[in-house]
Amino acid sequence: MKRFKGKKALLTVLLLSFLLIATTACGGGDDPADNGDNGGAERENVVRVQFNVEVASMDPQIATDGTSFEVIAAITEGLYSIDADGNPIEAMVDSVEKSEDGKTYTFTLKDAKWSNGEAVTANDFVFAWRRLVDPAVASEYAFIMEIAGVTNAAAISSGEMAVEELGVTAQDEKTLVVELDIPVPYFESLMAFPSFFPVNEAFFTAAGDSYGTSPETLISNGPFKITAYEPAATTIELAKNEEYWDAAAVALDGIEYQVIKDAQQSMLSYQNGDLDVANLSGEQVEQFQNDPEFTNVAAGYLWYVSPNQTVDGLENLNLRKAIALSFDKDAIANNILKDGSIPADFAVPKLLATGPDGKDYRETTDTYLSMDKAAAVEFWNAAKEELGVEELTYTMIVEDTESAMNVAQFLQSEIQTNLPGLTIELQTMPKKNRVERMQQGDFELGLTRWGPDYADPMTYLDMWTTGSPNNYGFWSNDEYDAIIESAKKGELALDLEARWDALKDAEKIVMDEAVIFPVYQKGDAVMIRTGVSGIEFHSVGVNKIFKNTTIE
Known part of the structure; x- marks a missing residue:
């Protein structure tokens, strides 16, 4: 490294330093790395959430863990979602007719699009549901189709019948018919579970074995879309999906998930303003339980x-x-x-x-x-x-x-x-x-x-x-x-x-x-930053839903 010699060189360095400081102070909001306690201007409408385990899969028919389901549910929407009280509410469904014996559901779908501009169709559900029970796919969650009572689910999963015999049919692009073996009282609640979420067949086929492993191999019909992700990633970034049918109701610009396994490190990140939602454990609970940002959530x-x-x-x-x-x-x-x-x-x-x-x-x-x-x-x-x-x-x-x-x-x-x-x-x-x-x-x-x-x-x-x-x-x-x-x-x-x-x-x-x-x-035990509201916590199904979350 060369040394500056003489007063002229020293004055040059001081002048350059002053200009750099002035530029940073006036235009710091243009630098995404300039977070500050409020997350910086570039991230002020993005909620940052801690996970203590990695996402295992972004494939709705392959995923088995709550962390994966939470992210999948943020970018994908099924026939139903759940409200703040945990009750099923129509999502992709525009209207539904139920037979008197409770064994046939005829769903008319909303005019909705995937994030690539393609229409969400009844075949997207047929394709996904057949994948779920296909023995060749070997989904760990194939059993849930039988739990839902869908006709022939068990026989197909065991290899006794072809997947085409599953009791789900695309009557036309917007009409999905589901046949059940018996009436299932919690059927509509089950339809909010990610294993039943749709998959666009053409996109899936084009992605091949890489499906669900990157932003380029994932599309969304939900409130958000993936912008940064890879398997075992410690940071996952989502942005608002402008193609979402109810995009006007989504206030957030995005969600950032951070995998932090150590509780002390997580709280340091929270206190530094790098997290808006963080979990506490052990001695931390006693330390922060009187903090106005602390809350207990039943799970x-x-x-x-x-x-x-x-x-x-x-x-x-x-x-x-x-x-x-x-x-x-x-x-x-x-x-x-x-x-x-x-x-x-x-x-x-x-x-x-x-x-x-x-x-x-x-x-x-x-x-x-x-x-x-x-x-x-x-x-x-x-x-x-x-x-x-x-x-x-x-x-x-x-x-x-x-x-x-x-x-x-x-x-x-x-x-x-x-x-x-x-x-x-x-x-x-x-x-x-x-x-x-x-x-x-x-x-x-x-x-x-x-x-x-x-x-x-x-x-x-x-x-x-x-x-x-x-x-x-x-x-x-x-x-x-x-x-x-x-x-x-x-x-x-x-x-x-x-x-x-x-x-x-x-x-x-x-x-x-x-x-x-x-x-x-x-x-x-959860810390939620003041100004962040509308996070829906659920003890059944998807753990957290951010569609109605706002940041003041």
């Missing part, structure tokens, strides 16, 4: 440990019960998370669904697998005798978010302390890898979660049927399968009160068999 996610029953020892019921009863759930909820989460002594969460009696499902059901350290030791001793061992070691896989790791470390300590001779080793990884490992059965214990897709206990109970892709533990019970099958499309499906009681019986079987070890029902 439907159930966190639990899944034991792989194909692993030696974990097929033993006494061992599973020992582990399930050995840890303090209250301490996890109240001392570790502190975010409004509650201990889970159940397989079906609170505030999920209301029964024929008008009461929340949990109000009239028992609780199960509550912590009982003395009983846990008894079950552990019985298991050791049955298995002929004095010591056992298992590895628990855990996603690499701060809260998940904190909970896992506590579980490890509790289990090892209360069940001497049982060792739990932890292995952390990104959520996507953890899910893949569990789907493949490549694990022993897994700390996992499930969020409700629709407001009915079946959204949880269907997971543990024989062969379900979400039955990570490979448990099987004929009596249980029969209850669930009948509740979906048999005699029980036609008697709402009997169905409700049968679902309670099914939950009891799952808990008595310790198919899972429930830990807690998630609550969210």
Whole structure:
């Protein structure tokens, strides 16, 4: 590096520095990097939201996680959406006719466009729905078409019938006809779930294997469109979709999602003005709970440990019960998370669904697998005798978010302390890898979660049927399968009160068999910047909706 020599050179440097400072001060708003506490002029109408895990897929028929669903729902709209209270409202639907027997829906679609200018047609739904149940696609969410009651869904998913036999038909460009095997009371609510969202066939075909991996391979018919995205990205940028049928009602210019897994780093970003919405955990909750920007949000996610029953020892019921009863759930909820989460002594969460009696499902059901350290030791001793061992070691896989790791470390300590001779080793990884490992059965214990897709206990109970892709533990019970099958499309499906009681019986079987070890029902402690309003939080389906969000 050369040195300036002499006064003339020094004066030149000072003059250039002054001009640079003056230019920056007067025209700083032209620099997108000039954020300031308010996000800078270029970003003042963009809401910036923290995620603690990456988006796994932007393909509505492939995605399986809440983070992916949230972004998909911001750029894509199905037949229905949900309002602030969680009720289904017409979206792509202009009008609907229902048959008297409740088994045929005829939808007339709005005059809507994709972000590439193409019209949204009935075939976009037919194509997407057939993809969902096509065995060649192998969607993890194929089961939800059967849950919706769509004719022939199960037979197609199992390879017994062709996808063209699915009960969905494009009568013309704007008329979609859906045939159901049985009336499904929550059918319209299900239509707001991303697995049922449309896909433009021509665009999908042109994108090929790259579909959903970049802004160039995604189009939108929803309030926003993707402008920056790649798989496993830590930042995802959305802009207002001017082609959206209801664009006049969308006040935001865009959304920016930032993946920040560390809670301290997230709060620093929030305090620096780089985030408008951030999640808190642990000690942060106590620190900020009196802040006017703090809020608690009820969530439907159930966190639990899944034991792989194909692993030696974990097929033993006494061992599973020992582990399930050995840890303090209250301490996890109240001392570790502190975010409004509650201990889970159940397989079906609170505030999920209301029964024929008008009461929340949990109000009239028992609780199960509550912590009982003395009983846990008894079950552990019985298991050791049955298995002929004095010591056992298992590895628990855990996603690499701060809260998940904190909970896992506590579980490890509790289990090892209360069940001497049982060792739990932890292995952390990104959520996507953890899910893949569990789907493949490549694990022993897994700390996992499930969020409700629709407001009915079946959204949880269907997971543990024989062969379900979400039955990570490979448990099987004929009596249980029969209850669930009948509740979906048999005699029980036609008697709402009997169905409700049968679902309670099914939950009891799952808990008595310790198919899972429930830990807690998630609550969210959230910071929302003053001036940001209209974010809709939901405990069922899509977690957050920003269509009606404004920034003052």
